[in-house]
Amino acid sequence: FRPASIPGIDTVWNMKESKAVWRGDAHLTPEWRYKEDMLLNDTVAMRWRAVARHANSSLIDAKLTFPEHKVKYDWIPSELCAKSETSLSQLLKYKYLISIEGNDV
Numbered sequence: 001f002r003p004a005s006i007p008g009i010d011t012v013w014n015m016k017e018s019k020a021v022w023r024g025d026a027h028l029t030p031e032w033r034y035k036e037d038m039l040l041n042d043t044v045a046m047r048w049r050a051v052a053r054h055a056n057s058s059l060i061d062a063k064l065t066f067p068e069h070k071v072k073y074d075w076i077p078s079e080l081c082a083k084s085e086t087s088l089s090q091l092l093k094y095k096y097l098i099s100i101e102g103n104d105v
Helices: 043-053
Strands: 017-025 060-065 094-097
Touching (some): 043 060
Parallel strands (some): 017 060, 017 094
């Protein structure tokens, strides 16, 4: 845990939502199989498990994102997907930011 502040876009701590947030790319490949590959211990499976386990959580808001150049697969439940791009200022409205091994760690 490292408290930090980004001037100009950050929210004052006591005004932040008392939740953790994570947004990340699904990193899908055509050969990825949802049910079988969820058991793997790789970064893609870790991301999927985090999102699936917290789909209806009141403490953690974890969603998959799909950059413009990627196709959103219709078999992915909508409750696991972010409705739109999440900006840094939107993420900073939460008290806790989750970092899952992959692009950012």
